[in-house]
Amino acid sequence: MKVKKYSASTMGEAMNKVRTELGENAVILNSKVSYTGGFMGLFKKKMIEVIAAIDPDVENEKMEISRVKTKSSASIIQPVTEKKEENKSNRLVEEELKELKQMITTLRSKNQFEKFNEDVQEILFHLKNHDVSDSALFQLGNQLEKKVQDGAMPVDGRDEWVTREVKHFLHHHLRGIELGGISYKRKYINVIGPTGVGKTTTLAKMAAEAVIERRMKIAFITTDTYRIAAIEQLKTYAGLLNVPVEVVYKIEDFKKAIDKFIDYDHVFIDTAGRNFREKKYVEDLQKVIDFDHQMETYLVLSLTSKEKDMREIISQFSSIHIDRFIFTKIDETSSYGSMINMMSEAGIGAGYVTNGQDVPEDITEVNENEVVRLLMKGFCHERSSI
Structure with a gap:
């Protein structure tokens, strides 16, 4: 049995302390009023002392009874309440399905580049986070994979090499598409x-x-x-x-x-x-x-x-x-x-x-340099934190 002593200026305050710590099923074993402080018998402060306890076994039993009562009462709830509970349940199911779909999407996203070398996957996932289309990423992945297998990726200067390769890919991916500001050829x-x-x-x-x-x-x-x-x-x-x-x-x-x-x-x-x-x-x-x-x-x-x-x-x-x-x-x-x-x-x-x-x-x-700069922003930081 858990027994504790509480002090407060009022009985209400003391009871709040008991409820907060021991719960609604606590038992009051004893209470008394005492006076503290003061000067020459005057201006003493009134204090309430409460001794409370709770039996863990009884508490568990009451919780089980409460659970059973709740379950039993559910069978006689009015139709309107049942409808509300049904709607609430449907919303919870919808939320769980949404989370499941997101999880599946995430898993697919994690696995979609598994055929590529880990170095290539790292680059592709970075660009995936920028929402570059999957079709473009697989094209880039195939090109990078061949070069990595051939030993073209250097150990030193790796990030610079990756940046150049991404720029080279974009140059061909956007072939025939002109970039740049006002031509000033038209009025x-x-x-x-x-x-x-x-x-x-x-x-x-x-x-x-x-x-x-x-x-x-x-x-x-x-x-x-x-x-x-x-x-x-x-x-x-x-x-x-x-x-x-x-x-x-x-x-x-x-x-x-x-x-x-x-x-x-x-x-x-x-x-x-x-x-x-x-x-x-x-x-x-x-x-x-x-x-x-x-x-x-x-x-x-x-x-x-x-x-x-x-x-x-x-x-x-x-x-x-x-x-x-x-x-x-x-x-x-x-x-x-x-x-x-x-x-x-x-x-x-x-x-x-x-x-x-x-x-x-x-x-x-x-221009191509600006596009690559934006797309590769944070890549070196991501890599250093792995």
């Missing part, structure tokens, strides 16, 4: 895409390069008349760059703006961000902008988006000729494989990646 630079991907800020960064680094005479056109804030945002950037901006509502306004800026080197065009699932949005866009007019068009995609959504966006804008992708918000994700997957599937290269809101700093022109 009009246009950005399109869904809402929330950062089109206006990205356009301002691109325009800043033309003004500050290339000393070009540029202007802005915006068709984003749905959001006053977007117009004001572009006007703010225009003011900072000391360039004019025209707001257009229909194709006639667009043609007038083109005539107005006929003597300018380049015109940067901002478009409204709308729900990309609405085909009408793309149709409305084509009613306002003449895409055949010396236009270089960039489709802006956020790397925080799901690949499924990216594919839908690309499909929705397929009626418009897209020259390059721009991938934004790379600072908000640690996975960059979607860039490779989208470029490979669509046959369209990337012009820029952006990593913040600062204009003009947070933008980088895309």
